[in-house]
Amino acid sequence: MSEIHAETVGYTRNTMLPPQPPPQRQSGAILWLRENLLSGPLNILLTILGIAVVWYLVSGVWPWLANSVWRADGLQECRAIITARAGEGTTGACWAVIRERWWQFTFGFYPRALYWRPVAAFGLLFVAIAPILFADERRIRRVVLGVAAVLTLLAMWAVNAPDGWLVAVAAVMVGGLVLSERRPSALLAFSGFYPVLAYWLLWGGSLWQPLMVLAGFFVGWGIYRLVGRGAPILRMVAAVLAVVAWWLWLGPLVAQTLAAALPLAIAAVTSDTFGGFLLSITIGVTAISMSLPLGIILALARRSDLPLVKMLAVTFIEFIRGVPLIALLFVASLLLNYFLPPGTSFDIILRVIIMVTLFAAAYMAEVIRGGLAALPRGQYEAADALGLDYWKAQRLIILPQALKVSIPGIVGTFIGIFKDTTLVTFVGLYDPLKSTADSVRASIAWKGTYWEPYIFTGAIFFILCFAMSRYSMYLETRLKRGDSH
Amino acid sequence: MKRSVLLATLGGAVLAGGMASAATLDEVKARDVLNCGVNTGLAGFAAPDANGNWQGFDVAVCKALAAAVLGDATKVKYVPTTGQTRFTALSSGEVDVLARNSTWSFQRDTDLKLDFVATNYYDGQGFMVPRALGVTSATELDGATVCIQTGTTTELNLADWFRANNITYQPVNIDSNAEGEQQYLAGACDAYTTDASGLAATRAAFANPDDHIILPEIISKEPLAIAVRHGDNEWGDIVRWTFFALVAAEDYGITSANLEEQAANSQNPEVQRLLGKTDDLGAMIGLDADWAKRAIAASGNYGEIFNATIGEATPIKLNRGLNAQWTQGGLMYAPPFR
Known part of the structure; x- marks a missing residue:
């Protein structure tokens, strides 16, 4: 068929033209500008207005930002520096306030000597949430845990954490990383334990108290399983009662006894x-x-x-x-x-x-x-x-x-x-x-x-x-x- | 379980009602720390530094009180209170004493069931305007826009005063002192009004303080007073006389520098009684003989505290004015220690 066709229609091309790039005005940035910013009188007007607003904002804020001062002991000193640098009547950002009150913010x-404790608690938070947030993404977990470990240890070192604690936190974070590679589900146990650890690190005192609160849940669960028969609602009530009893009376007693045997206490913070x-x-x-x-x-x-x-x-x-x-x-x-x-x-x-x-x-x-x-x-x-x-x-x-x-x-x-x-x-x-x-x-x-x-x-x-x-x-x-x- | 919690709560409430009148002094001693309600941050009066050490004019009262009662000026827990929470914090027992630039007013003293035991700073509401405005008296502010903090007594004072002088104004509502400064500097209002002490502090922090003037009119009385709960008069006495001890110390020339020497050698019978050498006044308020001595040692006498925190040597540059001793034409007048 095609051969017949080729003979009867002699002027038909039998080769494809190579594709040409679109005309300059129909491609790239110019096309984007034309289509998005200048596609009609209204849009041209809006574009000009938009540029004017952006210009107004930037020209207003930029000098203030450009004159930023990072080192000063007070606002007056900041102002003096800005005036000396940029001339009378200029304004500038005084970031020195953030720098000086950084710790307060x-x-x-x-307590300054204990800054490492919140830092450690924050770093370990990532070990606790990584297996939950990235349950089946080993690669992301590896990155998150690795970065968190490095940053946490650096930050702890920067705020003068005691060496022992530095090693302990490093061990937990590396352990978390290893577990995350081998048995991520086991890391969930740490997630469950984390609230106790975080509370202890932040507020200090005896570790036994928050541990006993955690133990309350196990007591409840145990009771729930022990009361094997009966309506689920009854088992539930029994479990709740047991937990409350544990938290109110038995738990504190056990905590005291254990604390007497093995204190496990760090400085309390109010x-x-x-x-x-x-x-x-x-x-x-x-x-x-x-x-x-x-x-x-x-x-x-x-x-x-x-x-x-x-x-x-x-x-x-x-x-x-x-x-x-x-x-x-x-x-x-x-x-x-x-x-x-x-x-x-x-x-x-x-x-x-x-x-x-x-x-x-x-x-x-x-x-x-x-x-x-x-x-x-x-x-x-x-x-x-x-x-x-x-x-x-x-x-x-x-x-x-x-x-x-x-x-x-x-x-x-x-x-x-x-x-x-x-x-x-x-x-x-x-x-x-x-x-x-x-x-x-x-x-x-x-x-x-x-x-x-x-x-x-x-x-x-x-x-x-x-x-x-x-x-x-x-x-x-x-x-x-x-x-x- | 629900019921037992309810009962416990009710029991607690009854207990609380019964114990509210119990001796605050015993509680403080048992706790070994004084809970002192202060401002969350007001330049010169109460502000924590970067390390959380509180300093200021109001804070000095807390320190003196802790020194008198507990023997140690550092045994204070500063409870920062906002304008909304301050009186509830006091009446609910969260704080033992409130030294938070609170104006002593009829309603607060009676209806809110507080006792204002002593005025530690006599303030009054004033105006600040840009010098360029050319205004020299508040009565020329007819039609002006005024920056005013909402929900304060200053708002009501302003309305009263303008009405009484038959002139009008336009309020520009602001939320905090920092915002007020910003609005005023940005020209959102012609005048900024708040307590005169606050105006002075604000003006001192401006880039060009001389471009702004504080008008001479003081349109309200703001006796900023120390408050305790209604119903525990013994505790009220302790707070009141601890403060008076600071005032009297200035009156008699007792300073933190010559305190020991005065205590040992002074022939003035009033000083001897104040510093516990004779008469043992401390026992009458449940304290030991040296209570006033310790209070004065904490941060000095009233004048020393004033000069160190808000006086003319500080950037806030307040002059004594009404807060001078009665012998200097002020209102600071401690009743006799006898």
Whole structure:
């Protein structure tokens, strides 16, 4: 056929023309500019306006940034340096305030000799969360743990950590790395132990006390298993009672006995020394990690068929969501004092953490409930058809899907809660944004600084929140990849 | 379990009610540390340095009190309180004494069930304006925009004063002192109003303090006083007389430098009683004979504290004004120690 065709139509080309590059105006940066910035009169106008705004902002801020001073003993000295450098009437950023009060912004008034303890706790946090966050990504875990180990040890060395502790933390971090390579599931045991370790490192005192609190959970579990027969609800009640009894009476006794035999105590640090990012991160991390399990339980309870459970969950969630966080913080800081007998100094940070956690849990519950509601009914029925009991169905079929759907909402709540930790300023705790900055401004040397602490704190918060946001995007992509199989 | 918690809470509440009137002095002694409510940070009055060491005019009161009661000026736990939490912190027992530049007012003294035992700083609300504005008296501020911190007594004073003088103003609401300075410097308001001591401190921190003037009018009375809970008069007496001991020490010329010598050699009977050489006044308030001596030793007498924290030698440069001794035309007047 083609041959016939070739003979009858002599002018037909039989070779392909080599492709030509598009005309200059139709490619590269020029095309992008034309299509995106200058595609019509309105867009041209908006582009010019946009450039004008950017120019205005940059030209306003740039000289101020360009005149930054990093070394000075006070604002007046900063100003003198700027005037000497750039002439009369110029302004400049005085980052010297951050430099001089760096430790206060980071640790509050935590004893200077013990800075290594929060640093170690923060570094070990990565060992604890890596197996959870990157459950089946060995390569990422390796990078995260490696970087965390190096940075933590460097930071600890920089704040003069005792050699013994340096070695101990190094051993734990290397051990974590090895376990993460060999048996990642074993690392989860460390994650479970981490809260005890972190509490001990941050607040000090005897290790036995937080250990006994942890032991309470095992006691509850043991009782639950021991009371082999009977309705699950009865077993649950028995377990809860046992845990409470353990925490209130038996645990402290055991802790005392053990402490007498083997002290395991390090210098205690009181809560009023906590401040700055140490405070924010302590409250934020605790509230975030506690609110997820609590939120799941609340969400399940709210969808439960048992009227009592459902009613309790609804009441709790709606009450907490109906009250501003600040009101809860005031309750924690002030109202509780009226009810507790005088002399019981129930730790203020603990009170605040509990309130923030409850607050976060209520929001989390609703986010997760949204995920549960998004699952098609068939999934529940399929679980039933397989003969799974309630908990197995939730664990194996419902929750994995529901949580996946809710990831953006969950991480959104996390980020919100982390930023909300700055609200503790209203109950007299030294958050980095307001209280710490204000107390720095109250010193005569730095009175009159305004933007620098805000910009600094904002930058740190941005880094941490952006990291969380990126992690959520990573998680979504990874789980989506699972879908296509 | 729920019920037992509820009962425990109720029991605790009843107990708390019963014990609120119990002796604060015993509690402090048993605790061996004084819980002192202070400002979260106010230049010259109370501010932690980079290491968390509190310093300032109000802080000196806490130190003197701890020295008098516990024998050690460092045995103080400073509880930073905000404008919202300060009085609740005191009445709920979280702090034993509140030295936080709080204005002594009728309502706070009666309705809030506090006892203001002594005024440690007589303040008043003033105005600061740019010199370029050409204003020399607050009465010329008709139609001006005024930066004012919300939720404070200064806000009410301002409204009262402008109404009484039949002139108008436009408030620019600000949240904190730092924000006020920024707004004022940026020209968002013609005048900045707050307590005169705060104005002086603010002005001192400006790049060009001389471009701004503080107007002569003081439009309110702000006796910043030390407060304790209603109902424990013994404790109130201790706080009151510890402060008076500082004032009296200045009156009689007792300083931290000549304290020992005065205690040993002074022939003035009042000084002898104050420093515990005769009469043992300390026993009457449940303390030992040397209580006042220790209080004065903590950071010096009232004048020394003033000069070291907010006086003319400091960058804040406040003059004594109303806070001078009564013999110098001020209001500082300690009743006789006898």
